[in-house]
Amino acid sequence: MKIHRRDLLKGAAALAASSLPARLLATAAEGVAYPYLGRTEDYEDFHIIDPGLTIAKIESWTQGSYGIVRVTTNDGRQGYGQLSSFEPDLTARVLHRQLAPLVLGSDPARIDSLVDRVIDANMKFPWSYVCRALSGVDTAIWDLYGKIKDRPVCELVGGKTDPFPVYGSSMRRDISPEDEASRLAKLRDTHGFTAFKVRLGVPTGHDQDASPGRTEKLIPAVRKAVGPKVRLLADGNSCFTPPKAIAIGSQMQDQDYFWFEEPCPYWELEWTAEVANALTLNVAGGEQDNDLAQWRRMIRMKAVDILQPDLCYIGGFTRAWRVARMGQKAGNLVVPHSSHLSLVTLFSLHFMAAIPNAGPFVEFTIEGDLDGGETFYSPALKVIDGKVKLPDGPGWGITINPAWLERAAYTKSERQT
């Protein structure tokens, strides 16, 4: 095969361009843009603070289900963030071994480049634990921005700390339809919730139910108990094949539900698209998805109507912001996944206060703290009249409980000078 010199030069140019992944790549000759890692064509990288600082230290504290991260700059400024919940000790090992060498010495002002560099450098270890660890760094840098600017994170990106509506999210399948319906009706009255989510089937359950006929009984029982004005959502947690999901979704449509979440195994995008296409009911999904190119595919094929990035699973505020921008272009609402009372719910409140395509509420668990105690930060989030007021302090606006930090396992990575 004959290779022309021009082709060789083109290849060299492409290679050079690919070493600059944080930029929108375009081929000058054709004017074709290749927005990278979930950017839309008009995406502009964040410039919240002036460049010039460097990240000098990364610390982590892990305990139970949670992991806290602190970044410190060369001039001693600090910000707190959170690793994804669950297996935080493993996540912290990834943070210090695979991320810290890439992050230490970086300028925190260039957060888009920083998060992309972590993804690029870990091409052999895509997504899950890398993104779980990255969320700690990214959210700590956003806290740092808020502290430097003396403003809440949401205000840095156009939002306000006004009370934001939340939906009461049930995590239980070991409860009868009657008992679930009556406890939700009580919470409507005591806390003013105007929306609830219930659980159908069994997680990745291959069409099985938690008890015989529970799903079909639960859908009308909850509607009857809470009345016609409450918005109802239901989560399949990857349980169903398309025929079963469509049958259940039809019942939900008859009962005026607002969305059907993760009806099929989430990696079966075509199954989910089939369900979404067959129903008028909104299909919601994406909580597990942390590959931004996969998000682009999901949106383009209309597999989901409501986008549910988890700000920690996906690798932080910055990467979730790109999902919101993709959704905005395509006409999708966003309601992040925030299924427990760690900082992920707080991050989601700031996020939703700022994005233009925010859905009507933020997910708020009704099961209390994941580790069975008080939340590890203050002020704790409180539901009043169905809404949660965002803290007004700088950054995320909270303080990590010092006693919690004292009991936690501590690890530090520091820049060698």
Ligand SMILES: [Mg+2]
């Ligand atoms: Mg879910």
